[in-house]
Amino acid sequence: MRPLSDVLRPNTIDEMVGQRHLLAEGKLLRSIAEGGEIPNMIFYGPSGVGKTTLARIISQKSDRKLYKLNATTASISDIKEIINDINPFTAPNGILLYLDEIQYFNKKQQQSLLEFIENGSITLIASTTENPYFYVYNAILSRCTVFEFKPVEAAEMIPFIKRIISYLEDQRGFTIKYTDEHLKRIAYGCGGDVRKCCNCIEIISLGLTKDFNEITDEMISQASQRSGNHYDKDGDYHYDILSAFQKSIRGSDPDAALIYLARLLEAGNLIAPCRRLMVIAAEDIGLAYPQAISIVKSCVDCAQALGLPEARIPLAEATILLATAPKSNSAINAIDAAMEDVRNGKGQVIPSNIQDSHYGGAEKLGHGKGYIYPHPFPNHYVKQNYMPEDLKGKTYYEYGENKVETASKQYWQKIKEEE
Numbered sequence: 001m002r003p004l005s006d007v008l009r010p011n012t013i014d015e016m017v018g019q020r021h022l023l024a025e026g027k028l029l030r031s032i033a034e035g036g037e038i039p040n041m042i043f044y045g046p047s048g049v050g051k052t053t054l055a056r057i058i059s060q061k062s063d064r065k066l067y068k069l070n071a072t073t074a075s076i077s078d079i080k081e082i083i084n085d086i087n088p089f090t091a092p093n094g095i096l097l098y099l100d101e102i103q104y105f106n107k108k109q110q111q112s113l114l115e116f117i118e119n120g121s122i123t124l125i126a127s128t129t130e131n132p133y134f135y136v137y138n139a140i141l142s143r144c145t146v147f148e149f150k151p152v153e154a155a156e157m158i159p160f161i162k163r164i165i166s167y168l169e170d171q172r173g174f175t176i177k178y179t180d181e182h183l184k185r186i187a188y189g190c191g192g193d194v195r196k197c198c199n200c201i202e203i204i205s206l207g208l209t210k211d212f213n214e215i216t217d218e219m220i221s222q223a224s225q226r227s228g229n230h231y232d233k234d235g236d237y238h239y240d241i242l243s244a245f246q247k248s249i250r251g252s253d254p255d256a257a258l259i260y261l262a263r264l265l266e267a268g269n270l271i272a273p274c275r276r277l278m279v280i281a282a283e284d285i286g287l288a289y290p291q292a293i294s295i296v297k298s299c300v301d302c303a304q305a306l307g308l309p310e311a312r313i314p315l316a317e318a319t320i321l322l323a324t325a326p327k328s329n330s331a332i333n334a335i336d337a338a339m340e341d342v343r344n345g346k347g348q349v350i351p352s353n354i355q356d357s358h359y360g361g362a363e364k365l366g367h368g369k370g371y372i373y374p375h376p377f378p379n380h381y382v383k384q385n386y387m388p389e390d391l392k393g394k395t396y397y398e399y400g401e402n403k404v405e406t407a408s409k410q411y412w413q414k415i416k417e418e419e
Contacts, residue, residue, distance in 0.1 A: 018152030045149025151192020
């Protein structure tokens, strides 16, 4: 039996669900799809959002002979078979190759296509769920235009759900009862994946009969399960979520930060948010609230001792604390600037007055000569040089504009001016 998602697969762009940023009237990709002149393209985005469907629609507009390969199962021999078919008699206008999951092709397999892409014998439409700038070789990328497909929003999914239900009613011969809230739960529960949405409704429909024809919340929960959280701990979305998590905290938005934390925890990933929270405490809060890193470390230790699901509580506490704390990136800016100078070969010669003098012969070498011990002086400070000669006068640390660092700046300005 054909899956419902295949039975209801759109045949035109107007039937497709979502991707309005690419396929609305006047958008470039729509114009390409309808024009028939097909460039080399890579469709990048999560599963079930229309990449394969659009490739099929485009192929129907092309006068080229169509080949389809899935990189998870294809081999060099499959590529050779396609290349051997390139001739003026069997493919007078060349070949259109749709390559699904291109990230699974190794460098040699991708390179075998280059010559023919370059001379126009093969037009490539590749799809991938992973970031092509990480997984596709530059030689292929430079010859292709990348279009990013996005998860379908729930509002766009609802009309499609109604269409599926109407189709099923015709097939089953009875009315299916549902509420608007049911439609929303299905739409949100499928996480922007049209295929999952279709499969979810098909599974629910199998549990309905003429006498028991009403969709329930329990059915939706069991059919959609955890599919709403699009996540792969080894994939590109993992790093997108972590990036969004840190940037939301840096931007002082606790609510946004919590939704990304929730996505990580719902996927069962405890380690990544723990590590990232400690980084954020040092990188983004830093010296504006120096106690934050100690508090966050305590929360992380508690979370790791508790495990999920209880770990969510101390991690939420740490997330809210950091998002609402004053911010300073003065520490990371300072160390990065210093490390850049070190990479450039600067600061190699340590001033003799602060070199180690706790060994025999140090005095003869002049190590430690002229060093002044600061503690006997007022405020435990005395002016002397600590910087390598080639970096004298260089400033790495710039005080942040927050209560703690401003107070520190004023304290040291006063002491050093008195000196």
